[in-house]
Amino acid sequence: MNLFDTVVVVDWSGGNERGRAPSKDAIWACVARKGVSDAPVYLRNRQLAEVWLHELLEAELAAGRRILAGFDFPFGYPAGFAAAVTGCADPLELWDWFEARIEDAPKANNRFDLAAEINRGFGGKGPFWGNGLARDIDALPRTKAAYHNPFPERREAEQHAKGAFACWQMAGAGAVGSQVFMGLPVLARLRRAFAEHLAVWPFEEPERDIALVEVWPSLTVSAAREGVIKDAHQVAELAQKISGLAPEVLNQMLSVSAPEEGWILGLGHEAHLAALPEVGGELQPPPLRNDCFALPAGVDWTPVEEALKLLQARLRPVVGQEEVSLLQAGGRILASDLLALRANPPHPNTAVDGWGFDATDIEVGPQSFRAVSGRSAAGKPFEGVVPKGSAVRVLTGADLPHGVDTVVLDEDVAVGDGEIAFHGPLKQGANTRRAGEDVAMGALALASGRVLTPADLALAAAVGHGALPVFLRLRVAVISTGDELVEAGDVAGPGQIFDANRPMLLRMAERWGYVPVDMGRVADSRTALRDTLDQAAREADVILTSGGASAGDEDHVSALLRETGALQEWRIALKPGRPLALGVWNDTPVFGLPGNPVAALVCALVFARPAMGILSGAGWSAPQGFDLPAGFSKRKKAGRREYLRARVRDGRVEVFQSEGSGRVSGLSWAEGLVEIGDDAQDISPGDRVRYIPFGSFGL
Structure with missing residues (x-):
């Protein structure tokens, strides 16, 4: 069985609408992927929750992702109940039976009257008890004092789950019965809407794109921090834990036979779930797969736009999370959506x-x-x-x-x-x-993936946050390769040059908010390079190399990645830039940049920077360009996209006098790049060209 790409956990409610402000005892949901959870979502009534779930499942299917959706109420009753009510022991028939009889509106529903109707069929004293209404209801006892149950009190699952409530109680603390009455009709409609895509576990094998499962957050979830709503914390942590499970462990949890009563996912595996990281702890995502850089079969020269789309689709965050104080969060990347804990302004x-x-x-x-x-x-x-x-x-x-x-x-x-x-x-x-005219309580204040600015910290403070969930800083290792390189300031012998790429790439990583890890220079020795890559993979989250990325005798970066079976040489149709070597070394992504400084900078800006945005948790970021009149002439053939070193003077874009990839002075002279598309072009002074300032690349 394949891994589920997406996990959603829902804490259900059998009661009436809870209002617009986030509150306890309401419906809370949370989505997680690869061991990282989004911010919990507050859903004030079942009607909104059903729409939200339907749209989520549609979107995940459209994106080609498999979904495991967990709900915190029983999917079945103790043995014998389904057959006694519907004439069939199939619990899914009981789902449809409830769906046909439950009447539900945000402020009222008929769950107590339906429970009484069922009781009357069994003598009027059970199996259900608990009336939460002011009016008495014939055949529905308010307490268990006059209660008689013709069926087992608990399912087998509840006998193994310490503290779990029976499904017969309709009112009061632990009224699981009301959740079942109001939850099964929603699941029945989802099952009907996604019929060919959806399976209900354990009644059906969870081999389709959507699997509905029963969960119980109290099974393994930690206590919520002070000031955090318990239900919101529980769905986030359980979704995170389930989505981080290894496939073989999840398969073990799903290997259950309970065809009538149903089962709680993870029951019997509590120790394994409890050992996984809690929300707010430091989360380490699973390693990047070696095939994430693989090109489609038959691809030779890859257009720049296509290469960027492939990178954007294949990559995901490789860093964990932590919680830091508000005063330490500047420049960090927000790891989950931030909801307002307090309105701003709080009062008129x-x-x-x-x-x-x-x-x-x-x-x-x-x-x-x-x-x-x-x-x-x-x-x-x-x-x-x-x-x-x-x-x-x-x-x-x-x-x-x-x-x-x-x-x-x-x-x-x-x-x-x-x-x-x-x-x-x-x-x-x-x-x-007005109170909340800036930000209402419970509204989205800051979105996940945002690089937190001073203004963001002001907003977070204003809406009640003293600590923020952030991604750990991406650690970027930089390696220069080649016998010809010597350290800047040292004595250069015959045929040697100073290493210009490493100081450039290290400072670029730092300017982007990452932690630069200087791995130094490596000679043209496969053994030395292997040792350095091993060390870089231990110390960093991503590796940038320059030089040795082509296919020559001394191109050891490509050779080593090829030996591990994790090399993809992307022959990208751009100038300047030779093939870009992309691979994975000991679960760490590697970007093999060209050795010429101009090509190294262009490939780093165009490809490595947006890719590292995803790896760091910030998401993909395309640079902002501006159409300005050219102050130069240029005739270009079709087939490759070109980037020219450029700057703006007197409202016109001028370009560096030489296009040579080794002309380092042009990098210092330039203040941005001119991007010229793949088609043939004949540019004259005054024609509009796309100018991208270095500031748009985060420099």
Whole structure:
């Protein structure tokens, strides 16, 4: 069985809508992939949850991903119940039976009445108990005092799961029965909508693109941190744990026979799940597969655009996660969506210094209000109520006192003995800020993958976060290869040159926010290069080499990667740049850049930088270009995309006098690149060309 690409865990609710603000005892869901979870999603009612689930499954199928969807309520009842109700022991028939009879709206449903109807078929005293309504319901006992159950109290799964609740309880703490009543109809509709793609485990073999499974977060999940909603924490951690399981372990967990009652995924494997990292801990994703760089069969020369699309599709983050304090998070990459824990502003407040009052009946012309003693200032709100017809002094940023909905500016007010006066009209709500008008509580404040700026830290602080989940910094090892290289400042012998690429690439990695790891220079020795690559793979998350990436006798980077079976030589149709060697060494991705400095820089900017964006968790980033008039002439043949060293002067783009890949002075002279497309072009002064400043590449 293949791995599931996506895991979603849902904490269900049998009750009514919980409101727009995230809360406990509501529906929470979380998506995880490869041992990394997204931010938990709050779904305030079952109708929204069903739409969200349907859209998620559609999107994952369209992307070619297999999905395991876990729900925290029983998929079946103790033996005998399904046959007694439907005449058939197939629990999926019972799903359809419930779906045909449950009536559900955000604020009301018929679950208690349906439980009573079932009870009446068995003598009126069971198997269900617990009435959460104010009205009595015939045949549904409020407590277990007069309760009689003609079926086993627990499934076999609950007998093994310490602390699990029975499915007969409809109200009160642990009312699993209500979750089953309100959950099975939704799953029945999903099963019908995705019929040929979906299997229900353990009633069906989970070999289709979607597998629905029963989960129980309390089986292995850790306690939530203070201030974090328990349900949100549980779905995130369980999704993360399941998605990080090795395929053979998950296969063992799925090897269960429980054709009528169902089973809890992971039951009997608690120790293995508990040993996996918790949310907020340092997560290490699985290694990159050796075939992630493989080109489609028959590809020879690869256009730049196609090469970029292939990289974007094949790569994923290779770094773990950690939580750091807000003050340490600048420049780091946000690892999950950040929801507002508090609205901003948290309360209605005044935008100016002035006087606040109720403007419901204000008219045109002179207005006068009695001045209330006291004032409202930022951090020191007015504690009383301002009567209608009265006004109170308010200062910028202060909470609006009760009875105040409008503020008039100081400079528009005349202040007398115990009263104020000004000219109307004044629009109701003038000079005030509504609570949450910037960011509502529970709204998305910052999206995952964002490189956190100083302004982002201000926003995170304003909405209540003191610590942020971030990806560990990508560690980038840089290796220069070749007998001809000597360290800058040393004595160069005959035929030797100074190593210009390594200092350039190390500083580029640093400017991109990564941790540069200097592996030094390696001579043209396969043994020495192998040892250096081994060390680089231990110390870094990605390796950049320069030189030795082609197919000559001394091109040892290509040769070593070929020996491991993990080399892909991408003959990319661009200038400057020879074949780009892409491979994996000891589970670490390797970018083999050309040895000429200009080609090394261009390949690093065009290919390595966006690829490392994905590897680091920041996602793919295309550089922003600008169409500007050319200040040069250029005739280009069809077949390759070209990048020219360029800069802007007097509103026109000028290019370096030579296109030679070894002309390092042109890199220092340039302030960006001109990108010329794959087709033949004849550029004259004044024609529009695409100019990409180095700043768009993060330099």
